[in-house]
Amino acid sequence: MTCPICKRKADPAYRPFCSKRCADVDLAHWLSGSYAVPSQDPDDIEAAIDAIEEALQDIPRKQ
Template sequence: MSCPICAKPTDPKTRPFCSRRCADVDLAKWLSGDYAVPSREPEDIEAAIEAVENLPPKPH
């Protein structure tokens, strides 16, 4: 298995990365939103919130 950041062989201590540095680079990408999954719907978050608020109440 190779490191997803630099393609070097992985280290069992930091798997799936080769080093702590590559693990930190990956974490920074997650935190900055580089790995965000694009949304197809709804385009406008406010419209989505409004749609949920207007749903009829569920019987309990």
């Protein structure tokens, strides 16, 4: 396995990274927002709440 930051051989102590430095670089990418998980949610919280309420209305209720 190679380090995803610098492509050197991974060190078992820092796996999947080769060193603490590369692990810290990766963490900094996450904390700064350089990495992001894509989302289908609306940006506006009110729109998100409305979308959830609409989805809940479509679910049949047990009687």
